[in-house]
Amino acid sequence: DQQVKQNSPSLSVQEGRISILNCDYTNSMFDYFLWYKKYPAEGPTFLISISSIKDKNEDGRFTVFLNKSAKHLSLHIVPSQPGDSAVYFCAASVFGEKLTFGTGTRLTIIP
């Protein structure tokens, strides 16, 4: 049972444009959501998070949106840079406990 889903395995975006990565979840108990960036054979790097009491959180070029009624969150990266090319994972937790990860989206930024 995949409680966190990233339906797009890959995404290509031109440098300077907006990258939008999507994530859906099924468990209504999730109250905290995170995005991580990962390179092969390395640990995930924390990017940004959002709690269920908010619907938007910004940090520099990264913005996460949460739509609780739709059980959907998205990560916007503006403007996209070549260094953003990586696999992005969304993750969710209940009260700060174990993370349940999505399957990842490979983002490629085209120069």
Place this chain on the structure above:
Amino acid sequence: EAGVTQSPTHLIKTRGQQATLRCSPISGHTSVYWYQQALGLGLQFLLWYDEGEERNRGNFPPRFSGRQFPNYSSELNVNALELEDSALYLCASSRRQGEAYNEQFFGPGTRLTVL
């Protein structure tokens, strides 16, 4: 501030052997989590330790076990290794249990290869 560290970087074992992986959390973090990323699969939760106690475990057999030491570092043991245990094992740490909305910060991982 030093990040999460893991050792060894790579580990090669044969079927039936035991593997021990180590993790040191970020200073001030008391919770340590272990995850497995097998080839072609996502990150799967293995174990969670906080204040020296096992708080939760994922859907893995009892061959996977661990412990957390008084200095909050942790060890993951995998007994009777099987070929499918070959994976990247990731350790993460966060602030104490009970504080909601804790980010988990990951180490670089240990690549375990079982031959």
